[in-house]
Amino acid sequence: MTATPPLVLVEPSAHRPGGHRDHALTALAAAHGNAIVVAPYGVAGQTRAALERAGARVTGPAGTLPALLAAAGTYTATAAAYGQRAFTSRRWPDAVRRLPHQVTLAARCLTEAACVRTGRRLTGGGTVVVLSASEALHGAAGLLGGPHLRFVHELVTTEDAALRTLGRLTRRGERRVMALAPTGAVRDDLAARFPRLPVTVRPFAVADPGDRLTDTDRRRAREAFGIPSHEPAVCLVGGWWPYKDPATVGAALARLDIPVHVLVVGGPATHRLLKTWAALPHVRLHTRPGPVPETLVREAYAAADAALVARHPGVAKESGLVVDAVRLGIPLICSDHDPQLTKALAGHEWVRLFPVGDSAALADVLRDLAWCPLPRPAACAAADLGVPTAAGQTAFLTNLKGPC
CATH class of the missing domain: 3.40.50.2000 (Glycogen Phosphorylase B;)
Structure with missing residues (x-):
């Protein structure tokens, strides 16, 4: 009997208990039966227990390059957090107040890339899905991490000149990712901002x-x-x-x-x-x-x-x-x-x-x-209402003709 190919689920927010993303993560892992969860900041206790019952393997970024990318993402995120506290006053110009948010997007990109590379190494190139992906730098994540699917829930942060330039320099990496938008409106926003990015509409939430x-x-x-x-x-x-x-x-x-x-x-x-x-x-x-x-x-x-x-x-x-x-x-x-x-x-x-x-x-x-x-x-x-079951969602993700 052939074993089910592993499905890699990357969830950067797995350390936060509760929430819709937590439910989707555990439901997908249970439905697939052979899931690898890559969580860069660890997993909340109750979530970890549910993943263990589902037979999922839980890990963080592993390997030399993923570890370096993850460390860079952590340091960058820390710098962004300090910047948000330092520049929160409205006395600062808008460009200065937005700078920490730009740094946060870069940090998320580095962390996602580290997790995707880890997942691809553990599965030999199997299906990797970022469940809570950043709304920017999709091409950079594809170049640094490798081919993967990414759920983009919303677009909230305005990209300034430096981030847009980095996005243009890494645009060829957009061919290595497939963005999944939970609604048509989010799909339209993605298409307007990233016209070369492959995007398809797919509900994120699951119901059984x-x-x-x-x-x-x-x-x-x-x-x-x-x-x-x-x-x-x-x-x-x-x-x-x-x-x-x-x-x-x-x-x-x-x-x-x-x-x-x-x-x-x-x-x-x-x-x-x-x-x-x-x-x-x-x-x-x-x-x-x-x-x-x-x-x-x-x-x-x-x-x-x-x-x-x-x-x-x-x-x-x-x-x-x-x-x-x-x-x-x-x-x-x-x-x-x-x-x-x-x-x-x-x-x-x-x-x-x-x-x-x-x-x-x-x-x-x-x-x-x-x-x-x-x-x-x-x-x-x-x-x-078009909400898939967890089994239907995993079948869709693993059968989707994704990026290469």
Whole structure:
């Protein structure tokens, strides 16, 4: 019987517990059965335990050149961190304030290249996938590391002249990589910035039938949080990132005239805002500061009657929170910030959409949740939205005609 060829999964963020990338990493490793995980900064304890159960081999950059590249990436990242602290004041010119972020992109490139070279050496040239790839210097990563696939989740950092020049000098390396964009909008951004880079659209998140929460999970979770069975609860997972809209959520909570439990899980979070929410007369606030492991995230979803997603208009990156709701079988309340996502969710009984930034409309949805709970999504909901299973994702990655 022929053994399954190894699949190399590079995850630079594996040392941070929890999150959508952590779930994808462990799910893909379990589904493939012969995975090698290259984690430059180590692996969080719970993640490592899950990878061990999946039979995955975990390593860091190994070999002379990968070790040198990884060391260079570490020193460069340290310099970038010092620079961010030193130049954070608005008294500095924009070009100076952006410089540390440019250095961070270079550091990520060096680290990714070290991991890709390690993976290719361990597998003799097998499939290597960077699960959380940098949004820049794709050609340099291909030249230094070798052929690989790379998931680019979003493009947030503006490239200044020096980085653009380095990108042009290493452009031939773009033929050695295949970028995977989780949404069409991210694909369009990549195509505009890197017109020669091969790009294909592929969801990053995965969902399996075994992920669904049970009625027993729900009962135990609500007992753990101290939430009565007849009182409504919503959860906000992942903290406040710039693309999220906690101000609209807060304004909606201030309009409530019935009790609603609000579970805030993960980080970073604005403690001043949480203090304001906790003081509202009809809000029962429960917090689990992040980063938190997958078990606590599941418990928060299980205790909630719906997951709440509120983002600023125009944000079109893949929403791991939306996929969480689908794969775990939790109803969803979501802003209409992304026309493509709105179109996909419209008409589903387990979803309530509200106009982006409209706190009055969100407050009405939360009131309705108390009197008329939303149904849970069907087991086929993930497939209906185009979310692959972990086995389907590994088959796609290993069969994709990638770079050479």
